[in-house]
Amino acid sequence: MTTNATPAPLKIEISDEAAVHVKQFAIAEGKPNADIRVGVKGGGCSGLTYILEIVENGPSDTDKVIEENGVKLYVDKKSYVFLAGTVLEYSGGLNGKGFVFNNPNAKTTCGCGTSFSV
Amino acid sequence: MIKDGFKYLDLSGVYASLSIHGADALDLLDRLTTNKLMDLTDVGMGMGSVLTSNKGRIIDLLYVFKLADSILVITSYEARDKVCEWIDFYTITEDVLVEENSDQLGYHRVVGTGVADLFPQMAGLKPLQAREISVGSVSCLAFLPDVKSLTAIDFLVPTEFTTQFNAYWRGRADFIDSDGFDRMRIFNGIPVYGKELTSKFNPLEAGLIRHISFNKGCYIGQEVVARLNTYDKVQMQLVKLSLPMSVLDPVIQNGAKTIGLITSTNNEIGLGYVRNAYVAEGTVLKSGECLIEVLGTV
Numbered sequence: 504m505t506t507n508a509t510p511a512p513l514k515i516e517i518s519d520e521a522a523v524h525v526k527q528f529a530i531a532e533g534k535p536n537a538d539i540r541v542g543v544k545g546g547g548c549s550g551l552t553y554i555l556e557i558v559e560n561g562p563s564d565t566d567k568v569i570e571e572n573g574v575k576l577y578v579d580k581k582s583y584v585f586l587a588g589t590v591l592e593y594s595g596g597l598n599g600k601g602f603v604f605n606n607p608n609a610k611t612t613c614g615c616g617t618s619f620s621v
Numbered sequence: 622m623i624k625d626g627f628k629y630l631d632l633s634g635v636y637a638s639l640s641i642h643g644a645d646a647l648d649l650l651d652r653l654t655t656n657k658l659m660d661l662t663d664v665g666m667g668m669g670s671v672l673t674s675n676k677g678r679i680i681d682l683l684y685v686f687k688l689a690d691s692i693l694v695i696t697s698y699e700a701r702d703k704v705c706e707w708i709d710f711y712t713i714t715e716d717v718l719v720e721e722n723s724d725q726l727g728y729h730r731v732v733g734t735g736v737a738d739l740f741p742q743m744a745g746l747k748p749l750q751a752r753e754i755s756v757g758s759v760s761c762l763a764f765l766p767d768v769k770s771l772t773a774i775d776f777l778v779p780t781e782f783t784t785q786f787n788a789y790w791r792g793r794a795d796f797i798d799s800d801g802f803d804r805m806r807i808f809n810g811i812p813v814y815g816k817e818l819t820s821k822f823n824p825l826e827a828g829l830i831r832h833i834s835f836n837k838g839c840y841i842g843q844e845v846v847a848r849l850n851t852y853d854k855v856q857m858q859l860v861k862l863s864l865p866m867s868v869l870d871p872v873i874q875n876g877a878k879t880i881g882l883i884t885s886t887n888n889e890i891g892l893g894y895v896r897n898a899y900v901a902e903g904t905v906l907k908s909g910e911c912l913i914e915v916l917g918t919v
Contacts, residue, residue: 543713544652544711544713545711545713545841546653547841548842549841549844552839579713581714613844614844618839
């Protein structure tokens with residue numbers, strides 16, 4: 504049997520808990536209406552390092568904009584290639600790691616988890 | 622008659638140069654290579670830095686210079702496309718543009734005691750400090766190469782002035798061919814891409830520790846390189862070898878045990894990687910039926 508169903512495009516998701524913490528951080532920084540930018544840059548032990556920052560100046564013309572759980576998330580198109588399908592989560596508690604990128608494209612990650620290879 | 626005793630080598634087929642433009646050029650290279658390139662604060666400063674894979678293996682040894690309007694990278698000629706592609710792959714949002722210069726700039730070396738005395742502008746320069754100088758009528762970029770046992774100046778010369786540059790040295794230096802360079806570089810323990818500098822080896826094995834910063838933070842391959850160094854896990858080292866010209870087998874053995882690999886040979890000298898237990902000067906090993914002697918680490 505075959506199916507013609509088109510798979511849903513991969514997107515970047517942000518978990519409920521991560522969204523709550525993004526808002527808390529934005530308020531703590533005195534920027535309650537800020538959004539977040541995610542991306543990657545070359546470097547880190549494994550090759551690509553995650554970028555996560557609070558931004559106030561909106562998206563650029565070439566950014567993809569994803570809104571989920573009340574948070575607007577901007578990602579540049581080249582980073583999106585490496586991040587499609589990622590879920591941004593938050594690991595709290597004494598042993599928690601803070602924000603965590605669960606990225607299905609990552610083949611390996613470094614010991615501290617901040618960089619990955621594809 | 623060659624009165625000055627200098628040796629001239631056209632190394633344009635061995636080394637190539639890249640110009641890397643953009644505000645993020647140095648920062649990106651710092652994140653991709655082993656040395657602390659962000660310390661290149663002044664125009665003319667340069668340093669060696671190894672481009673490594675995420676497994677800490679060698680992609681190529683680079684020499685990086687800060688110029689007034691760009692970053693100059695000396696790479697191996699054979700590796701130039703690979704290096705450009707590597708930098709391009711990791712350019713995500715950065716303001717970086719890589720330009721390959723090998724059609725416009727030739728790479729030349731003049732070897733000999735006192736060669737720097739010919740050029741007053743070179744006085745007081747340390748290795749890998751670059752300066753614009755004039756050689757006869759030719760304006761070029763010059764620096765002392767990073768070779769411990771060799772007194773030399775390297776020149777980057779616009780290819781359109783190669784004839785005039787050569788004319789300056791004719792009568793002042795012996796012109797050495799590629800075989801002569803190969804012999805000279807093996808004798809002086811200079812590793813080259815494709816032989817000693819390959820993805821089989823890491824920078825610590827290749828004797829490139831002087832081009833590694835252990836406190837700069839992350840770069841690709843850093844975790845592996847740092848672990849090898851911290852826990853003393855480097856298994857082999859690059860050594861100079863004395864060996865008969867009849868050596869055919871690159872495998873180095875001690876008895877029945879394989880303990881190394883010959884990577885370069887030329888007229889009874891060679892380079893190779895040997896396990897740590899056998900790197901002491903004077904150690905005699907075998908390759909096939911031939912006896913080879915370790916002359917020391919590079």
